[in-house]
Amino acid sequence: MPNPNSIVFLITGLNYGGAETQLSRLVPRLRDRGWQVRVLSMISSAGLGDEIGRAGIPVLSLGIKQGSPSLRALLKARALLRQWQPMVLTNFMFHANVLGRVAGRMARVPVIISSVRSENDGGATRDRLLRLTDHLGSITTVNSQRVAESLIRRGVVPEGRLQVIHNGLTMEDYVYAPEDARTVREELGIHPGQFMWSAVGNLREPKDYPSLLHAFQVVHEQRPDARLRVAGQGPLQDQLEALAGKLHLQDVVQFIGFRHDIPRFLAASDAFTLSSAWEGLPNALMEACATGRPVVSTRVGGVPELVDDGVSGLIVPPRDPGELARGMLRIMACSDEQRRQMGAAARDKMRAQFDMEHITDLWEQLFQQLIARHTRQGDRPA
Numbered sequence: 149m150p151n152p153n154s155i156v157f158l159i160t161g162l163n164y165g166g167a168e169t170q171l172s173r174l175v176p177r178l179r180d181r182g183w184q185v186r187v188l189s190m191i192s193s194a195g196l197g198d199e200i201g202r203a204g205i206p207v208l209s210l211g212i213k214q215g216s217p218s219l220r221a222l223l224k225a226r227a228l229l230r231q232w233q234p235m236v237l238t239n240f241m242f243h244a245n246v247l248g249r250v251a252g253r254m255a256r257v258p259v260i261i262s263s264v265r266s267e268n269d270g271g272a273t274r275d276r277l278l279r280l281t282d283h284l285g286s287i288t289t290v291n292s293q294r295v296a297e298s299l300i301r302r303g304v305v306p307e308g309r310l311q312v313i314h315n316g317l318t319m320e321d322y323v324y325a326p327e328d329a330r331t332v333r334e335e336l337g338i339h340p341g342q343f344m345w346s347a348v349g350n351l352r353e354p355k356d357y358p359s360l361l362h363a364f365q366v367v368h369e370q371r372p373d374a375r376l377r378v379a380g381q382g383p384l385q386d387q388l389e390a391l392a393g394k395l396h397l398q399d400v401v402q403f404i405g406f407r408h409d410i411p412r413f414l415a416a417s418d419a420f421t422l423s424s425a426w427e428g429l430p431n432a433l434m435e436a437c438a439t440g441r442p443v444v445s446t447r448v449g450g451v452p453e454l455v456d457d458g459v460s461g462l463i464v465p466p467r468d469p470g471e472l473a474r475g476m477l478r479i480m481a482c483s484d485e486q487r488r489q490m491g492a493a494a495r496d497k498m499r500a501q502f503d504m505e506h507i508t509d510l511w512e513q514l515f516q517q518l519i520a521r522h523t524r525q526g527d528r529p530a
Contacts, residue, residue, distance in 0.1 A: 150258055152519065154184045154234040158225070158248040160241040161214075162189045162197035162207075164406065165350060166431040167240050167265040170291075170315050172196045176203045177508040183515075186232060190221065190243055222251055229255035235522075236261065236515050239285075242269050246277050249284035259518040260285040264305075266428040267298045267449050268354070278304050286518050289313050291429040292450025311514060314453070315429045316507030319499050322438040324415040332416035336404065342373050343480055346417035346441070348410055348432035351382030351403070353425070356446075358391060360423035362469035365395045367476050374480065376401045379413055414439040419479050419487065424448050425466050434502060437461075437494035442487045444475040454502075460494035 157175060162168050171187070179185045186206045189197055193209040201207045208228070212221045229237065229251060238261040239248030245262040252260040262278075262285050269275070282288070288305045289312070290296045296312055299305045338344045345364070349355040357378065367374050378401070385403055392401045407413055410432075414420060420436035420443045427449030434454060436443050443461035445451050446468075457463045462478060464471040479487065 150233045150235045151184060152235050153182060154186075154232065155236040155238060155515065156186045156188055156229065156232060156234040156257075158188045158237060158239045158244045158251075159190070160243045161191040161195075162187075162193050162200070163195045166315070166428065167263075168196045169431050170265075171240055172200050173316065173318070173504055174508060174511060175200060175205050177504065178512065179203075179205055181508070181512065183512075186234070188225070188228065190247065222247060222254075225251035226254045229257055235259060235519055239263060241265060242274055242278070245285075245288075246281055249281045253284045258522045259515070261514070261518070262288040264288060264290050264295060264299060264428075266354070266426065267292075267295045268426040275302055275304050282306075282309065287311055287514070289514070291315050292453055294448075294450050294453070295428050313510045313514065314450070314502055314507060315431055315434060316502050316504035317431070317434055317438055317498065318504045319438055319495075322411045322415070322435065322440075322495075324412055324439075328412055329416040332409075332412055336377050336402070336416070338375055338377075338416075342375050343371065343419075344417045345374065345376045345476065346414055346420045346436070347376065347378045347380075347422065348414070348420075348435070349378075349380045349422075349424070349430075351378075351380050351384040351388060353384070354427065355380075356423045356425040356467060357384070357388050359425075359467055359469045359472060360421065361388065361391050361395055361397060361401065363423070363472035363476065364401060365397060366469070366473035367480070368397065368400055370477060371480055374400065374476075377413075377417070378403045379405070379407045379410060381406045410435060411439060414441055417441060419443065419476070421472070421476060422446060422451070423466075423472060427451065429453065434498060438498040440488075440491035440495040442479050442482070442490035443494065444472065444479055446472070454497070456493065456497065460490055460497060 175185045189209045190212045193207045197207045210221045236259040237252040237257045239245045240263045300307050420441040422433050422445040429450035446466035447463045455461045462475040464475045
C-alpha cells in the first residue's frame with residue numbers, strides 16, 4: 149500500500165547544475181511541510197547529494213557509470229520503489245525521465261511525474277524516447293513556457309499533459325553588504341574604477357562562451373576598464389582559456405572555477421551576462437537578478453519570462469557576439485543610478501514571482517491534485 153505522504157525524486161546525477169540545484173532547494177521544503185522525501189541518483193550522489201544528505205534527507209545512488217545504462221539499474225530502481233512504496237515518483241532530467249517512467253510503472257507507483265529542464269534535451273533520438281514513454285507517466289513539468297512550447301511543437305508531449313512550474317530561489321540568500329563586495333573584488337584582482345562583468349555556468353557547449361569571449365573582445369577595445377570573471381567548471385576550460393589568449397584577453401578575463409559563494413560573487417560584480425545558445429530557465433540569471441545586478445542575456449529558454457527587456461536588463465539574439473557586445477556596452481554607458489534602478493527592478497520581479505516558497509506551493513498543489521485524481525480513479529495510473 150503506497151504511503152500517501154511519500155515522494156521519491158529520481159535524478160540523473162547530483163553534480164552542481166541547474167536542475168540539481170532546483171531539486172536541492174525543493175526537497176527540504178517539502179520535508180518541512182510533512183512529506184517523506186527520498187532522493188535517488190542514477191550516477192554518483194556526490195556534490196549536491198552530500199548537501200541534501202546533511203539536511204537529513206535520504207540520498208541513494210543506483211551506481212550507474214556515466215554513459216552506461218543497464219538492465220541491472222532498471223531492476224534495482226524497480227526493487228527500491230517497491231520497497232519504499234512512494235505515492236509519487238518525480239523524475240528530473242532526460243535519463244531519469246525515461247528510467248523513472250519504466251521503473252515506476254513496473255513498481256506500480258501511483259503518480260509518476262517527469263520534468264524536462266531545457267528546450268534542447270539532446271536531439272531527435274531522445275525526443276523519440278520521451279514520446280514513446282510519455283503514456284507511462286502522469287504528467288510532465290517544465291520550467292518555462294518556452295520549453296513547453298518547444299515540446300508541443302516537436303510532438304514530444306501533448307499540450308494537455310504539460311504543466312509549467314518555474315525555478316525558484318530564496319531571496320534572503322542574495323543580500324550582501326558593500327564591504328563583502330569589495331573583499332571579493334580584491335580577491336579577484338578587480339581594481340577601483342574597473343567594471344566587473346560576471347558570468348556563471350558550466351563550461352559546456354550550451355553556455356556558448358566562445359560568443360561571450362568574442363563579444364568581450366569588442367567591449368574591451370572600447371572600454372579598457374572592463375573585466376570579465378567566469379565562475380564554473382567543465383570540459384571546455386582549456387579550449388576557452390586558449391581562445392581568450394588568442395583574442396589577447398588573458399589579462400582581463402579569468403575563468404575562476406567552481407565557487408560555493410555564487411551570491412557573494414554576483415554581488416561583487418557591476419553587471420551579469422548570459423551568452424547561452426539554449427536554456428531552460430537559467431538559475432544563474434535568476435541569481436544575478438535576485439542580487440540586483442543589471443543583466444544582458446541572450447533570448448533563449450525562459451529568459452523573456454525572467455527579464456523585462458529595457459527595464460531590468462537587455463535581451464539580445466543568441467550566437468551573435470556583435471549584438472551581445474552592443475548590449476554590454478549599453479549597460480556600461482548607463483549611469484550608476486540607471487544600473488541601480490535596473491537591478492532593483494530585476495530583484496523585485498524575482499521576489500514577486502520566483503520566491504522558492506511560492507514555487508514549492510505549486511509543486512505541492514500538483515502532487516495533491518494528482519494524488520486526488522488517483523484516489524478517484526482507484527488503481528489506475530494518475
